[in-house]
Amino acid sequence: MEGDGGAYRVGISGHRGLGRTTASLVSDAIRKILSGLPDSLAGISCLADGADQIFARELLARGGTLEVVVPAGRYKDCLPPDAHAEYDALLARASRVHRLPYPAPTEESHMAASRLMLDRTHELLAVWDGKPARGYGGTADVVAEARSRGLPIRVIWPPGARRD
16 A cells, blocks of 8 residues: 555444443454564554543554544544543554544545545454444444445444444
8 A cells, every 4th residue: 555664554443432341352353463463564544532532542552653543623523532542642652644624524534534535544443233324424324334444343332242
């Protein structure tokens, strides 16, 4: 892929609003998957609360590089206030940031961000309970898009995981 520096590139899509127990289970599962990937690893995330931020933390802890796609201006405003500090901290550690031209977050801007992420990845990790998306651009839609492109997908939904 252009500009990847030879790194293996992994994208993330997943549920938001994960409770503490589910977040811990997902974190453990992501850590295990990342440990089995090539040493030169880059991850791409929108840094939403939940799966995206968990992935970014685990990726950076493993020594990978983080690339961020910001779906829209005022994107952070659509995140829960308790996710803002981590969003800012992770964004500050990104090696590259892509900002889409949407002025405010919409379902379309979220899906456009996911498409850009998929354009830049070798594989998708999907923290997904297997159910339909709650709105256009949700995890189920991103998984469907990745499937249509023939991208490898690893679905992560550990036993005992629950969605709020």
